[in-house]
Amino acid sequence: MRQTAGGFRQGPGHGQTFTLGGITRNGQDATNELSLIFLEADRDIRLVQPDIAIRVHQTMSEAFLQKAAVNIREGLTKPKFMNDEVIIKSMLDIGMPLQEARDWGSLGCSEPVICGKTDSWGNAGQINLTKCLELALNDAKCMLTDQQMGPRTGEPEAFGRFEDLLEAFRKQVRYFVEFLVLHDNIIDRYHAEVMPVPILSVAVGGCLEKGIEFNRQGAKYNTSSPVGVGRISTGLIVAGAFLFIGMFIDAIPAIIILGTVLWPVAEFAGLHPIHFAIIGVISLAFGLVTPPYGLCLLIACAIGNIKLGKALKDVAIILLPMLAVLLIVILFPDIIMFLPRLFLSKFV
Numbered sequence: 001m002r003q004t005a006g007g008f009r010q011g012p013g014h015g016q017t018f019t020l021g022g023i024t025r026n027g028q029d030a031t032n033e034l035s036l037i038f039l040e041a042d043r044d045i046r047l048v049q050p051d052i053a054i055r056v057h058q059t060m061s062e063a064f065l066q067k068a069a070v071n072i073r074e075g076l077t078k079p080k081f082m083n084d085e086v087i088i089k090s091m092l093d094i095g096m097p098l099q100e101a102r103d104w105g106s107l108g109c110s111e112p113v114i115c116g117k118t119d120s121w122g123n124a125g126q127i128n129l130t131k132c133l134e135l136a137l138n139d140a141k142c143m144l145t146d147q148q149m150g151p152r153t154g155e156p157e158a159f160g161r162f163e164d165l166l167e168a169f170r171k172q173v174r175y176f177v178e179f180l181v182l183h184d185n186i187i188d189r190y191h192a193e194v195m196p197v198p199i200l201s202v203a204v205g206g207c208l209e210k211g212i213e214f215n216r217q218g219a220k221y222n223t224s225s226p227v228g229v230g231r232i233s234t235g236l237i238v239a240g241a242f243l244f245i246g247m248f249i250d251a252i253p254a255i256i257i258l259g260t261v262l263w264p265v266a267e268f269a270g271l272h273p274i275h276f277a278i279i280g281v282i283s284l285a286f287g288l289v290t291p292p293y294g295l296c297l298l299i300a301c302a303i304g305n306i307k308l309g310k311a312l313k314d315v316a317i318i319l320l321p322m323l324a325v326l327l328i329v330i331l332f333p334d335i336i337m338f339l340p341r342l343f344l345s346k347f348v
Contacts, residue, residue, distance in 0.1 A: 246287025
């Protein structure tokens with residue numbers, strides 16, 4: 001069978017995931033020879049499914065990480081890397097015992113669950129935070145259809161303070177979250193009443209102990225996971241917006257116009273103000289050397305008596321490392337937050 005035909009006949013992904021690495025219930029590195037065999041087999045078979053998630057932690061074998069990197073280099077689009085320490089802490093924060101929190105696995109794309117003890121509904125609806133911001137800026141009217149979608153929060157001209165805009169944004173988010181919760185509750189009730197799964201109930205921890213069927217919240221842990229916009233995706237949105245507007249206007253008006261609009265979304269997604277500001281400043285730097293505004297580029301061409309087209313070819317080489325730096329800043333905020341946290345620990 002040709003490779004292209006084989007890839008096509010695999011069908012769509014169904015969310016099955018093998019979880020490798022991580023730590024054991026007593027805190028030791030869980031990586032073993034079988035973990036390496038999984039990576040090698042996946043590299044040989046080259047199927048879309050099952051997916052592979054790797055729980056990365058500080059004491060993980062570097063040799064194992066390098067083996068995983070080989071799979072990515074060969075274009076398998078997997079494995080995916082998940083931060084073990086962060087996820088374990090999040091589970092402890094919602095009251096799970098430490099040993100069980102250490103025993104988590106990845107469900108589907110990115111949702112961590114306690115394997116064999118969880119009824120988890122991943123992707124239980126989506127919240128478009130950018131749309132909520134649009135509605136906050138237009139008294140809850142959709143700019144595409146001119147229909148009233150959310151609660152009236154007033155025209156932006158009437159906002160006397162930035163906090164007024166932020167409160168309007170929060171009202172729109174709360175409004176649509178309530179509808180999403182209602183939607184999820186209806187589906188949960190339907191599953192419980194007309195879709196019992198007795199065999200699964202026997203296999204999942206908690207159902208037999210409680211004497212309650214799986215779809216009636218018999219599992220030990222029951223979770224739903226609506227999807228919003230995370231920090232990284234929000235950082236990319238912020239960078240893209242500043243990159244675009246920086247090509248047409250100077251940095252100061254761009255910060256005044258766009259910064260005040262984007263900050264409510266960034267704050268809601270968990271970006272630190274310093275992280276947000278640095279993403280914006282680096283993104284706006286591109287506008288100084290790219291047309292049509294390109295102030296620094298135009299000045300340099302005038303001083304050196306160089307044609308703009310020739311200068312652009314040389315500038316393009318500089319833009320690539322600038323873009324790499326911007327992506328690093330977005331993906332790894334701890335790099336830029338190290339010094340502020342070190343010297344301004346009371347405020348950061």
